[in-house]
Amino acid sequence: xxxxxxxxxxxxxxxxxxxxxxxxxxxxxxxxxxxxxxxxxxxxxxxxxxxxxxxxxxxxxxxxxxxxxxxxxxxxxxxxxxxxxxxxxxxxxxxxxxxxxxxxxxxxxxxxxxxxxxxxxxxxxxxxxxxxxxxxxxxxxxxxxxxxxxxxxxxxxxxxxxxxxxxxxxxxxxxxxxxxxxxxxxxxxxxxxxxxxxxxxxxxxxxxxxxxxxxxxxxxxxxxxxxxxxxxxxxxxxxxxxxxxxxxxxxxxxxxxxxxxxxxxxxxxxxxxxxxxxxxxxxxxxxxxxxxxxxxxxxxx
Numbered sequence: 001x002x003x004x005x006x007x008x009x010x011x012x013x014x015x016x017x018x019x020x021x022x023x024x025x026x027x028x029x030x031x032x033x034x035x036x037x038x039x040x041x042x043x044x045x046x047x048x049x050x051x052x053x054x055x056x057x058x059x060x061x062x063x064x065x066x067x068x069x070x071x072x073x074x075x076x077x078x079x080x081x082x083x084x085x086x087x088x089x090x091x092x093x094x095x096x097x098x099x100x101x102x103x104x105x106x107x108x109x110x111x112x113x114x115x116x117x118x119x120x121x122x123x124x125x126x127x128x129x130x131x132x133x134x135x136x137x138x139x140x141x142x143x144x145x146x147x148x149x150x151x152x153x154x155x156x157x158x159x160x161x162x163x164x165x166x167x168x169x170x171x172x173x174x175x176x177x178x179x180x181x182x183x184x185x186x187x188x189x190x191x192x193x194x195x196x197x198x199x200x201x202x203x204x205x206x207x208x209x210x211x212x213x214x215x216x217x218x219x220x221x222x223x224x225x226x227x228x229x230x231x232x233x234x235x236x237x238x239x240x241x242x243x244x245x246x247x248x249x250x251x252x253x254x255x256x257x258x259x260x261x262x263x264x265x266x267x268x269x270x271x272x273x274x275x276x277x278x279x280x281x282x283x284x285x286x287x288x289x290x291x292x293x294x295x296x297x298x299x300x301x
Contacts, residue, residue: 004205005066007031007053007087008073010040012163013105013155016198017072018046024202029062031073053083056090063094063102068205070103081132088136097147101205104140106133106154108190108215108266109259117267120154120213127262129255137213144211151208155197156190156217156266159284162291164194165260166284170231170292178240179232182249185225185241187263190217193281203275214271218279221265230285234292 004021008014009030018028028046031053032038041048051058053073063069069091075083088104095102110133111118112125124134137152144150159166173179200216208214228241249257271277282290 001025001027002067003027003029003065004068004070005029005031005049005062006070006072007059008071008105009044009046010037011073013158013194013197014070014072016161016194017070017201018044020195020198020202021205022046026068029066031059031062053087056086059087059090060094063091064098066100068101068103069095070105070201070205072105074105076129084132084136088140092140092143092146092148092150095148096143099147099149099210101149101151101208102140102143103151103153103201103204104137106130106137106152108154108156108217108264109262110134110137110154111264111266113262114264114266117265118215119267120215120270127255127258129259141211141213149208149210150212151204152213153197153200153204154213154215154266156192156215156264156268158192158194158197160193160195160281160287165256166191166227166231166288167291169227170235170288173228173231173235173237174292176242177235177237178242179228179235179237180242180244180249181224181228182244182246182257182261185228185243186223187261188221188223188265189227189260190215190221190264190266190268191284192217193279193287196277196279196281200271200275200277203271203277207275209274212274214275215266215268216271216277217266217268219268220283222284224260227284227288230288234288 004026009018038048110126
């Protein structure tokens, strides 16, 4: 049985990824930093690895023992750049010369606003919250020359399974009896269902070449106003939407607001062409309808 070592296995994206790998015959070894999370990991049938992202020896030993490594954790409540740097450095050093796959999770906010559909070759203009990811992506991709099958994925706005940023807006709307958007709401969100994204991680581990970079979004973007209107209908308040200025959104959401205010069109055809990735899950509007009466998993942390 192949072994997967994953960070972020109890997070929103990481939990979906770990589940898909387990369903496909992998033994899951998951980094966990607390007794509570360790119990959660065991209940899921995974093997806990106790440690922090800054515990380089723990990460190095676990990466060396695994057949594949996925880094899906990002702790914005701490020094996320420092934690991420320590984790990536330890993993890359441990995997040198192994030709094992290492998937690093970035995101489309490194691209910034777009005028035409952005490809993996497009210039980057990251928002401040994630500008550190630009150098990290290059570090990971460059490590391919050291005998590691490195892959970087840039997910869009992730939704589905009653979690993520869209669900945060649903919960906010339930409290306020109206759905929010930023500015005019005409900015576009490239989106991806969390289960479709998890499928792409599996394909990347099994098929991607060393030094590969892929965008991960559905084919159709949605405007933030469309999302707000769908939420308002789903919570029983049709037409009840309200705008935040960017300054107001920053007060409520912090640095995440700058990402949510981006206007982006992102091309993910490379993953479809090279990895045969086919997103199959429900549209955002349909998922919002199905999510409104369900428990939530926060996407903004």
